[in-house]
Amino acid sequence: MVKLFIDDKAYEVDESKNALETALSIGLNLPYFCWHPAMHSVGACRQCAIVKYKDEHDTKGKLVMACMEPIADNLHISIEAPEALAFRAGNIEALMTNHPHDCPICDEGGECHLQDMTVMTGHNQRRYCYSKRTHNNQYLGPFVNHEMNRCIQCYRCVRFYKDYAGGKDLDVFSAHNDVYFGRQEEGVLESEFSGNLVEVCPTGVFTDKTLKKHYTRKWDLTNAPSICHQCSLGCNIIASERYGIIRRVLSRYNGDVNGYFLCDRGRFGYEYINSKKRIIAPAKLVNGSFAGITVNDAVQEIKAIISTENNMIGIGSPKASLESNFLLRKLVGPANFYAGIPAREGKLIRQVIEILKNGKVKTPSLNEAKAYDAIFILGEDVTNTAPMLALSLRQAVKNEPNEKARALKIPDWNDAATREAVQGATGPFFIAAAHDTKLDDIATQIYHGTPGRIADLGSLVAEKINRQQGIVSADAEAETTASNVSAALLAAKRPLIIAGTSLYSGAIIQAAANIAYALKDQGKDAGLIYIVPEANSIGSIMLAEQFLEDAFQNAASGEYKSVMILENDLYQRMDKTDTDNFLRLFTNIISLDYLENATTRNSTLLLPAGTFAEADGTVINNEGRAQRFYQVHVPKNDVRSSWKWFAALMTGNNGSTPVHLDEVMDSLIAAFPALQAIQSAAPPAGFREDTQKIPRSPQRYSGRTAIHAAENVSEPRPPADPDSALSYTMEGYVGIPPPALTPFYWSPGWNSVQAINKYQIEVGGELHGGNPGRRLFEPAENNKTEYFKIMPSAYSLKKGEWLVLPLYHIFGSDELSAQSPAIAERVPPPYIALNNADALKAGIAEGAIIEVLLNGNKKWLPVKLNIGLPEGVAGLPKGLPETSGVFFPFLTTLKIAGND
């Protein structure tokens, strides 16, 4: 810590930072454009000019850019010096020479960093009276809108897209005041993180195209702090609503999880919530078709069923909250409650939970993952199964080479200089996968194999690190790969192992743990991350002892007449015939879900379940972090949290029925003391800041009295929220609420997302009040966990037989986001991928249509080549309607069309 003087006031500050981030962390206002806390300084925009003095006697000083100014002890700087003020205002005036005055029709208006900074500098009169340069805009795909005329050339877009996220198809073209940021030619932005351009761009060049379809100004939105439900990472989001429509999703900063960014599935996958296929009222099957019934009738009807049946099967869901799963379990009784996933998946998740709980290495958070310096991925196509982890890994891979820049005394914040010194070098990064992945461009070495071979390689790596089991290598490629991987992991300070459930291989999960344990035993600060399939895979499994196969088997006796299915399309998860047979056993099939699907179509009673936007609850992410999400609005239909339906069905049974979220949690913790910590993941409903609730809408929310005027001129009372400390109004506490309860970012003068600076203790760091969420598992000190004994894979393929593996698609493999129109445009048509040599031998060309046997059904699919699958291995996209219910991996025969 050193002493810094800003405008003659002394501060104790960290000398490893630059003057801009230091001033912002102190809470001072200093305008900037090109600097970004995650991407650091390049000194391009010249907006953060300050005056630097030689010493305390120097009165003249010299103009410098705060973002490029290192902090030194006894440094004297001024933000308020007249020449600095004049320069910053002049800089805005210069930027405005080419910026159109189109704020009223610009989607960024009202949350525009350029507007904020313009006001901050005091510039308000333009002297420029000549024509402005104009550009053509490009079609960039379904996610991001392009309006280049608004560009102020801060270079943040290309720095994020290329340097931070590894994208290749966005760049800067031309020179002088004609510089152009876009693609070489129009087309869909290829990066899975393209949506971050919307938040990274300080003005309206890159805006959210999905928001544009149902546009609302920021100040007119009702928002809730939420958790993305579209993979297992649990990125924090802000979901926003007006007139009953979910308008957009933004990243909600969590310094421990996703930081400033989101993947495109998370950002643009919300639109299914507004789908016409939503189930919005209870319905009952009458004479073969569904007829709407009232909430009361539905509750009475189901209560009647419950009271006449002793036993009802309850099927939970890895997509639903702990609270919903728990209350269903409570409603049907633990013996009749089943996790909503097949056993082969459930057992893998249990294995992961076991390792998280009792393993001896730390599972880092998404943010902590950025700090590791050697990576080994086993079996996961991370960009498609846990996209934001791929973004973290792209940062981690810079750690080892960045040491070179540090040795040249280049501070970490000097981004351009660091990149120059490093020359794009990447640190040790090894991938063992079944096929090519999107992270291959940063890989040191890549190994392709079947799940069995990947696990064997993992065992061999563990063996080479810390001889335990006397494993010998099966082949030369595995031997050299394992030698390279183990040497690199041992040479690193902080090696990180990543695996997951996507290939349905327990051996991979165990081998990954063995490697991490071996590294730990060699004294390394090793990390171990598992990727699991869904938002609450971990949490929902912790509440269930049985799986879908158990349900199918136990029901076969015919003793059950009713089944209650929570937010779960069984046809996605189980074989169609088996599921048909299972559902046929019941007289009453009660489905709580959001969208019509095969299961709801086969049900007898439907209850409209709330998506994350209409429900409160808790989910547990892949690292074991419990996080709360809150309802965004109270829909004008019957949609509500599933646990509220269960609570309604249980009232009257006894006096202690939980009705509100906190009561459900109390009840849950009483039954599962291990989950105690979920309670502190967010403040309770009774929490008040300065005696007030936290408003979901900003103070400037407009038209409140007009919205309902068509129905009734008297303003209705806003809905109460007994489940959280949030209110559905603009009234309430003004200021910074606890992080878990932050529905939007705003601070006087800071209307854009960059108001987040004011919510952080130090810019880019922890939030005031601590990063939200509670980790449930930490490795114990001196843990003596045993290594797993893994049998080598014995499997060899027969001639004419193919092993079919699942291929994951960020856009497509998640059932719900794939039903959002923008995402749907990016979902690939079904295909079968083959090994090139296999295809050549069989005379199959790319695009040829071949016959595939899927669960006994013949399907004709076009062939895709060149994805690096091993010989004898084929791949099918997971989660598409055409591949729903397929059990991966499976063996099959292939037939070429016409050669039958």
Place this chain on the structure above:
Amino acid sequence: MYSISDNPEKPLTQHIKHDGARLTLKEYESTGGYQALKKALQMNPAEITRIVLDSGLKGRGGAGFSTGKKWSTIDISENAAPIKYLVANADEMEPGSFKDRFLLEGNPHQLIEGIIIGAYAIQASFSYVFLRWAYHLAGKVLTQSIQEAYEAGYLGKNIAGSGFNLDMSLHISVGRYMCGEETALLNALEGKRANPRAKPPYPSNSGLFGKPTIVNNVETLSNVPHIINNGADWFLKLSKTGEGGTKLYGASGKVRKPGLWELPLGISLRELFEDHAGGMADGYQFRGVLPGGGSTDFLLEEHLDVPMDYASVAKAGSRLGTGTIIVLDDKTCPVGMVHNLERFFAQESCGWCTPCREGLPWTTKILNALETGTGKTEDLNVLEFHTHYMAPGNTFCALAPGAMEPLQSALKYFKTDFEMHINEHKCPWK
């Protein structure tokens, strides 16, 4: 055969043929060429840097930084980076400047020898000549000459049996004024946009491909063999001031004899203008002069006795720059001249930092308005604003501050000319 007539007072140009055809390797060797290299290779690298430092040689590209000082920033200790680069900046694009071209075309081996000695001094293993694309003839003769140097063993492995290895590559740039700025040049050489880099780190620490690098101007490097051959004292004494050596001075504009002369550093502006350039052409009166190329401040008649060296020209309120003067006459509109320059600088801005990218086109538009008779009185305030807005330190590199030099001095010295444009609603020269 080429006849040698030595003129030690003009070391750089003494051997350049009247028709400007290049000296072949043989011809260059017959003038004593590559003797300095052989001598240098017997010396300790640090010793060479010491001599160059003592000689007072300053960068001839315009900034005037001590060459020896620059070289001494390179770590040549045992712990030094194994790969280092030396780059000759032959991206001569300063308006009014054509001095490097003369050396490149006429005596390419002099430059090559200078590069090899410089590379040895900093223990570089690879060197580049970064050439402006428009210098086609220079490109041709450099290609031939580098080839000859390789064949003669002056480049490649174990140069002249010394154990020192150096490769050299000619890079013909796509041509931007920006590439004259050494860090932008390095980016361009790496295949990146020719944007400048923030300093620190300096190229001597993290330069080309992130390795320690020295960038020197063609004229600077061409001096090096002569300094090694004749010593620091000899070089110092060549000049009329404490700053060593000769300088290639040029003159353009409506002078009687536009041209280029190698003269002792520090001759007076008057001597250059009157004795060498022959004064104004018939029918023209002197109004002012840009002493060092397009990006330097105007000087007036009262400044004609200023010695043309770095310190003296700076004291007079301008810069020696490239030492190639552009003379403004009474039949040329000063506003038009400045407009022409600003249009060039605006066009050549890389677009990286706001003041240069947005400010230069704005000044150009104002100057255009003045010239076309639509200028307003307040435009002069806006021009004045820009000269402060784009002052040194406010922009990312020196391009825009350089561009402001002719403008700010024109506003100072030719204010009435600007006012006439506004009051008469037209250019008085048209």
